[in-house]
Amino acid sequence: VSHSTANAGDPETAREERTARAHLSRVVEPGDPGLSGEVAEHGWLGVARRLWSGHGPPRWQARHKALTSSTAGLLRAVAKLGIHVTVPGDATWPLGLDDLEAADLGPVACLWVRGRLPHANGAADLSRRGVAIVGARACSSYGQHVATELACHLTAQGWTVVSGAAYGIDAGAHRGALAGHPGAGDARVATVAVMACGVDRAYPTAHADLLDRIVADGGAVISELPPGSAPQRWRFLQRNRVIAALTATTVVVEAASRSGAAGTARAAMALSRHVGAVPGPVTAVTSVGCHELIRDGIATLVRDVGDVIELSSPMGQGLLDVGPVDGPQAVPGAGLLPQRVVACLSSIDGMSTAQVALVAGLDVGHVRSILLDLEHTATVARQDGGWIRVGRRGRLGTS
């Protein structure tokens, strides 16, 4: 967990600005059209101080007055849950967020983080090595397969997969990322879930286990909304601009015509990010949004991880990164295969051996043999004819 200074000048001012930004994240709704102007005039600390002394837009004052805890107190309380705040100047502040203001998409005051973000030393920052994989909740098995495969191959090659933890494509992206990642011991961050609610909440609740696993395996669950925030409908739109800004490339794997994922793609274009879309059958409603993005010239048609890396890299560089990544050899070391199988499983919903094999990209016979071994060590169990993950891995970031 990083707590480096937000301001290289004065440590005390930096601490105050961190608290000010965290406070404003509690008071100002993401995307509030007035924030940018107020900050330009008074600075983050100035805007917060004005609120503390009774100034600023009435909508902010109203929320400020309604708070029942101090922001310093909240920061201390959530630290016990493994939640911290990152602000500009921190080693883990994602540099891509700095582009939001210029694109007129509204600045992010701070990020609330559960888990670990890459250190923004340049090379590992999400704006260079992060790919957003987004798409429909009601996706097809084809879309689920493609999202999982892309994510698995991306993390196996050291990329970080960013998504929104929703059902469907998002979940496939996160699960694939976990399956492809060498594991919690690896310094690289497999996947980051960007929430439209506080990071202390699981939304959807059925993904509580997935979110815990993301944190446990060395990734992060993040939000610009403070802990306790509810996933209101309008917050998803704002959340999508954060996903687009964080990453080098947004890939849409299946989306309806005017969907949130298509909106993320348009935000990515506004931010001069790369945009890819995976085609599908023209007879499938699930691919309508992708085909529109390609036809409208917003997205490049991407077929596989090679296309995504080529799209995401400085010119020509990506081509060198793409080794033979098909099949099990994408995960370095055969000893990691059981871990990859476990990463595919949920602790709630049983999956058939064939489903696990599909997600893991392994042969069914191979997966069956691994599952039987894991059953002996009580790492997995059978439930309603499927397999679930069991074991004592803690919640909230303890691994």
Add this chain to the structure above:
Amino acid sequence: VSHSTANAGDPETAREERTARAHLSRVVEPGDPGLSGEVAEHGWLGVARRLWSGHGPPRWQARHKALTSSTAGLLRAVAKLGIHVTVPGDATWPLGLDDLEAADLGPVACLWVRGRLPHANGAADLSRRGVAIVGARACSSYGQHVATELACHLTAQGWTVVSGAAYGIDAGAHRGALAGHPGAGDARVATVAVMACGVDRAYPTAHADLLDRIVADGGAVISELPPGSAPQRWRFLQRNRVIAALTATTVVVEAASRSGAAGTARAAMALSRHVGAVPGPVTAVTSVGCHELIRDGIATLVRDVGDVIELSSPMGQGLLDVGPVDGPQAVPGAGLLPQRVVACLSSIDGMSTAQVALVAGLDVGHVRSILLDLEHTATVARQDGGWIRVGRRGRLGTS
């Protein structure tokens, strides 16, 4: 059948040039790199006269000497089979073929025609109202469905569908075109099959019935090769350039990476034609060529008939042409539905009711009721659990 003059000046010269071109089509292999230069120097009639007097490239002289019939005799003989020749200046000479020479793709001496080509009065010429639908022989049921649907909707809106009569996408395109066309009574040409052999031969032989049906329903089977020519491997490549040159747009519906259909698309690009490609699942080998064409900027992603017409039309015009074309109302008049069902059937391979419904774009229950009616009138029959077409419709253009 059109026999207008090849040369507006002198009818005798025109007749001689028609015979000269027909003769050269028997002697010079399509795409021969020497033809263009010889014609530029001597003219078509001059090149033929030189052969008759023992001059010209040895490869042509050898073939010229090996002929066992005069070209005038051949023209008379094939006329009895409903086959005629069309040359530049004829009302049915497709204007698009004139672009082959400028694109350095080799001129076409003449076309041998069984059936009826559109009169090239401008509006109806294939270069304005013709769309090539091409693709893999080993296509998926998805590709078959899309080719059939596109073709059906195109002919229902008065467009002519051009293809190569091969298995797979080609056959789907021709069958869909016949299904969507109002029938032989309509002046518009539903579909044109461009052969890589003589028009007197059926290749593949299993498509003899399909080719007959194309002619019987007011379409055409054409080739630049004279009757009797065999479908040699290299002739398919040359045939593909003719398909591309004839039409306003080439649409590829499923193709392997270095396939003939992808070659047709590249020829179409070289001829400054529009090129469309239908996307499919990235997991399907059958769509690899289409995705390449889109990524390489050669083809525009097309999803449906609206996209194809928009692509094929002078700017903006296509948008006005697209009415509500989904479902049965695309065929004007409910009395035409039995005809549409019959058009979907083969007289050799049985099709299930569901398959017929898919191709015809009608409800299964509706198709079943039509088929049962048609069985009473002995227009269709059951064979091996499927439906086939029966009846006394003659071959070679008699309807």
